Amino acid sequence: MQISELPTWLTNDYMQSQLRAFHKDTQLNVLKLWSNAATGKGENYVGIVTRIHVELEAAATGGAVAQRTYLLKEACPKDAPQAGMFAEYDVYAREMDMYEHVLPRMTQLLREAGIGDKLHADAVCIDREHGIMLLEDLTLLEYRNADRVKQLDLAHTHITLQMLAKYHASAMVLKQRHPELLARRFQTSFFTRGPKGYAVLFTCLFRGLIRYVQTQPKLKARYHAKLTRLLDNLMEYGARAFDVTDDDFQTLTHGDCWTTNIMFQYDGKGQPTTVVPIDFQFSTRTSPILDLHYFFSTSLQDNVLARETELVQYYFYALKRTLCQFNYKGKLPSLLEFQLQFERRKFLCVVIGLVFQPLMIYTGDESPDFWKLYQDTAEAISFQDSVYESDRAQNIVAQLLPIFDAKGLLDEQ
Known part of the structure; x- marks a missing residue:
């Protein structure tokens, strides 16, 4: 040091x-x-x-x-291989805007509604000249990450859904009262049409999935051809999940809500009592359902994910309660409409669940350098293939492919 x-x-x-x-x-x-x-x-x-x-x-x-x-x-350093990609998605200015303008105002709105939850780490300073943020260290308040490999049990999941409901509700009210704060920098997601960086990344990782499926005779017979055809439309189908119209239920999402980007406080029995999100580089104006799909597809233990429909209901009622505290007068879908919207945007789970989730629980020996996610060199391909070497990753693929196929998500949309 x-x-x-x-x-x-x-x-x-x-x-x-x-x-x-x-x-x-x-x-x-x-x-x-x-x-x-x-x-x-x-x-x-x-x-x-x-x-x-x-x-x-x-x-x-x-x-x-x-x-x-x-x-x-x-x-990241300007000479880092991924520097151009992150500049393309404007991630640094976006997160600075979040910490300097958006999150403090959302917190203020929550306080006015009688909700005292901590929504973010405090920013000591946002220095755009030097391109840095100096933030409160949440570990001093005894916040810590849960285990990304073990993933989250029901208690962790419920408290995170409560947090997302408050985050989404306060952002909806913010848009009504201060629309200028969300007028720029919050339109770009991983799947936005135009930017190419994440298209290359997801394509490379999906090819890694296809290579793994090709080595498994039963999976190959049922899914290899479908996955290969899907590759050409991967980003367009993902973009459609993010598409919204003026009639859609929408808000500011976190955009990258998974185990490593949320921190918990615990009681003496080891149960989570409080949760705070971190890392807002991909906060995007779209349907709040995208945060649910991303969170469910990356962070939940199998027995918790099996309760998906119930979890959507749990989030929906938490959102309604929070909006009632705000005396929110905007349009809100019924639970049935919300569940249908959840299913309609489910293609995101194909990509995130099958390629990001195995990566996020990776415990292999190869160095997980970022450039290995989107290049096709021998070294990069070796790492991409190693993601599917663990029993956990293989079980994920074996469990999810039949579900996605049965829903028609592997077919032409």
Whole structure:
């Protein structure tokens, strides 16, 4: 942990200025700072997250020397292979807008409605000149991630659906009262027509799925030809799931809601009591159902996912309760209409469930560098194939393919 790991401009004086403003303490003094990586390799592809350790004197400490930590989020280096892809999707400016303008206003709306839930980490500063965000370290509040490999049980799932309901409801009210805040930067998803980066990525990963299916005689006989034909329309069918009209039920979604992007507090018995979402690079204006599909397809244990219809109902009533607290007057579908919309947008699960989920629970020995997800070199293909080597990944494919086929999702749409 060397201070040289920090950007050269991130000095004691810089931190002192930012912390004085954030903590409203003009006498706060930064005595020392140093850093270490906040995420392991393969845990955060979009940027660099560094934990900043600060030794300081402040009014809150009675003038005593104390140590605090904060999270520094930076864009990935400009020479990184994926830098162009993330620039194409405007992920950094989007997340800055979320932390600086959107999330604080959504929190304010929740407070006005009598809902005191924490919706996001506080932003110490948003520095667009240097392209960084300095955020509250949620681990100091005893938030932590659940196990991405074990995935989430029913208690974790329920509390996350409650959080999503409050997130979506407050965003719907925000759009009514402050539409200018969502007028730009929130139209692009993984599947948006036009940008090519994630089209290349999903195509490469889907080819990896097809290669695995080809090695399994029973799966090959039933699904190989269908999956091969599906490849050409993969992104268009995904884009249709995100399409909305003025008549559709829509809001601001999280866009990347899975186990690693949500953090929990726990009681003494190990049960989750509070949940906070993190990482808002792909927040998108579309149907809230897309967050449900993404969350269900990446993060739930099998016995929980088996209760999918019941979980949609659970979320729907949580959303209605929250909107009632806001005295929301907008259009709201019936539960039947919502369930039908859920089924209509289910193609997203084909891609996310069959290629992202195995990747998200990957525990293999190969290095999960981001470039290996979208290149077709021998090394990249070796990693893509290794994603399906585990029993868990193979069981996922074996369970999901018959379900998707029975629903007609593997056929021409």
